[in-house]
Amino acid sequence: MLTATGGPLLELSGVHYAYEGAAVLQGVDLAVAPGEFVALVGTNGSGKTTLLKVALGLLRARSGTVRLFGDPVDRFHHWARIGYVPQRMAVARGVPATVREVVASGRAARIGLLRRAKAEDRSAVAKCLAQVGLEETADRPVSELSGGQQQRVLIARALTGGPDLVMLDEPTAGIDQIGQERFVELLRMLNVECGAAVLLVAHDLGPAAPLVTRVVALSGSIIYDGPPVGGTGLPAYLLPEMHGHEHGGHEPGERAGQDRGPSAAGEREGGRP
Amino acid sequence: MNVLSYGFMRHALLAVIVVGAVAPLIGIYLVQKRLALIGDGLGHVAFAGVAAGLLAGISPVGVALAFAVVGALGIERLRASRRAGGDLALSLFFYGGISAGVVLASAGGNFNANLLGYLFGSVLTTSHADLVVVGVLGLVIVGTVYLLAKELFATSFDEEAARVSGVPVGLVNGLLAVLVAVTVAVGMRVVGLLMVAALMVVPVASGRLLASSFKGTIFASMAVGVTSGIMGLFLAFYLDFAPGGTIVLVAIAAYGLVGLRDRLRRRREVFR
Numbered sequence: 001m002l003t004a005t006g007g008p009l010l011e012l013s014g015v016h017y018a019y020e021g022a023a024v025l026q027g028v029d030l031a032v033a034p035g036e037f038v039a040l041v042g043t044n045g046s047g048k049t050t051l052l053k054v055a056l057g058l059l060r061a062r063s064g065t066v067r068l069f070g071d072p073v074d075r076f077h078h079w080a081r082i083g084y085v086p087q088r089m090a091v092a093r094g095v096p097a098t099v100r101e102v103v104a105s106g107r108a109a110r111i112g113l114l115r116r117a118k119a120e121d122r123s124a125v126a127k128c129l130a131q132v133g134l135e136e137t138a139d140r141p142v143s144e145l146s147g148g149q150q151q152r153v154l155i156a157r158a159l160t161g162g163p164d165l166v167m168l169d170e171p172t173a174g175i176d177q178i179g180q181e182r183f184v185e186l187l188r189m190l191n192v193e194c195g196a197a198v199l200l201v202a203h204d205l206g207p208a209a210p211l212v213t214r215v216v217a218l219s220g221s222i223i224y225d226g227p228p229v230g231g232t233g234l235p236a237y238l239l240p241e242m243h244g245h246e247h248g249g250h251e252p253g254e255r256a257g258q259d260r261g262p263s264a265a266g267e268r269e270g271g272r273p
Numbered sequence: 274m275n276v277l278s279y280g281f282m283r284h285a286l287l288a289v290i291v292v293g294a295v296a297p298l299i300g301i302y303l304v305q306k307r308l309a310l311i312g313d314g315l316g317h318v319a320f321a322g323v324a325a326g327l328l329a330g331i332s333p334v335g336v337a338l339a340f341a342v343v344g345a346l347g348i349e350r351l352r353a354s355r356r357a358g359g360d361l362a363l364s365l366f367f368y369g370g371i372s373a374g375v376v377l378a379s380a381g382g383n384f385n386a387n388l389l390g391y392l393f394g395s396v397l398t399t400s401h402a403d404l405v406v407v408g409v410l411g412l413v414i415v416g417t418v419y420l421l422a423k424e425l426f427a428t429s430f431d432e433e434a435a436r437v438s439g440v441p442v443g444l445v446n447g448l449l450a451v452l453v454a455v456t457v458a459v460g461m462r463v464v465g466l467l468m469v470a471a472l473m474v475v476p477v478a479s480g481r482l483l484a485s486s487f488k489g490t491i492f493a494s495m496a497v498g499v500t501s502g503i504m505g506l507f508l509a510f511y512l513d514f515a516p517g518g519t520i521v522l523v524a525i526a527a528y529g530l531v532g533l534r535d536r537l538r539r540r541r542e543v544f545r
Contacts, residue, residue: 094307
């Protein structure tokens with residue numbers, strides 16, 4: 001019923017995207033195959049968050065094609081096969097919600113319109129909570145958790161559909177050392193034990209480096225696509241390039257200061273315009 | 274003598290209970306989406322509908338409902354497109370509504386106590402027929418939220434993640450917009466168009482401090498809304514105040530108490 005095995009899970013070809021007149025993506029080709037662990041790296045303004053949103057159908061490419069599991073993204077329906085982990089949870093000033101409520105919301109579409117959760121849905125949610133080690137905090141409000149714990153809530157939410165491809169947007173920004181180690185262990189389980197392909201968007205490889213099978217460097221277009229090289233994952237000749245765009249243009253969903261660790265956390269809570 | 278031996282008070286009490294429950298039930302999603310003031314703007318738009326209805330000699334509540342539904346869907350489109358200057362466009366919408374209402378009312382010679390009743394509420398004049406309308410619309414709101422609870426939560430908590438998980442976000446947002454409009458129309462009798470948004474939002478401000486889950490917040494907010502409605506109505510009756518304003522002031526006072534309790538509790542935790 002879906003793509004024959006072996007076809008790419010995600011396929012972008014010739015994707016262009018412009019934001020308020022400024023070109024952000026200029027002819028991006030990228031395919032992710034089953035079981036791969038791809039790190040998409042780039043500086044602020046390199047277009048990596050935009051690329052992820054275009055790949056998920058949240059932003060529409062100006063030209064080029066985006067396919068998920070072989071289907072054009074605007075006609076794709078098997079969303080349970082995709083797990084999406086956004087940068088952070090929007091909890092500030094909102095209404096309280098427990099860890100279990102947030103995780104269960106990931107399964108809403110799979111349960112279906114006008115239907116209510118059954119025992120199997122509840123046990124699937126409990127299993128995802130256990131996978132990320134949050135069973136004991138399941139009934140606490142998410143606003144009381146640490147940044148690392150909140151990140152695991154978002155991962156658990158992405159897992160409730162049983163995805164074959166998990167896409168994460170800068171998940172380790174602002175998370176402490178222990179949180180990062182737990183996070184990497186989770187990614188290992190997802191990729192190696194569950195066999196899901198992973199597309200990790202990040203400033204650099206960071207703690208996930210040992211898991212990465214392929215590095216894609218983005219700077220408006222793809223400037224490197226291959227196996228990780230050395231400690232940074234990138235060939236030495238590209239390193240100056242990767243740091244020369246620090247003050248580049250803005251893209252939707254990626255605001256200035258977002259990559260600069262926990263000190264910028266306070267500014268982020270204002271939400272999107 | 275028992276207050277409830279007055280027929281108008283029985284009608285008023287039932288109307289207040291329905292609106293006190295339903296307004297925060299919808300308001301909770303608006304607070305979650307940081308659209309707490311949308312209800313206020315839609316009240317302005319509905320005012321144009323009331324004036325148009327009075328001018329045309331057809332049901333002001335019905336026309337107001339139609340205006341509010343169209344306005345809510347228009348606002349939702351603006352919001353979803355995230356166009357730059359969106360809040361300016363919203364203010365054009367809202368002030369356009371209230372000024373059109375003023376002009377239409379003056380053109381029809383309808384600047385009178387009747388019009389004030391729509392603006393500030395006139396729950397004591399709730400007729401049996403009004404009560405049926407309020408009850409039916411209230412049931413529609415509660416039923417829709419019950420059926421779409423998980424989609425409404427997913428969408429208002431994280432719209433992008435909900436979309437990527439396969440929730441029909443556009444449909445859910447459109448339905449929520451219609452529900453807000455219906456709530457404005459229902460609340461207009463009780464607290465008036467200028468204060469209906471307060472009843473959608475203020476009890477939620479208390480409810481979120483009383484509960485730690487989303488579901489708990491829904492029930493706590495509804496309980497606060499109903500209690501404020503009943504207490505406000507009786508206070509207004511005995512003190513001869515306007516019920517609409519009294520109900521909203523009681524809801525604000527309740528928030529003051531709940532907020533104080535929350536603050537004391539936090540302080541105790543710090544010193545423990």
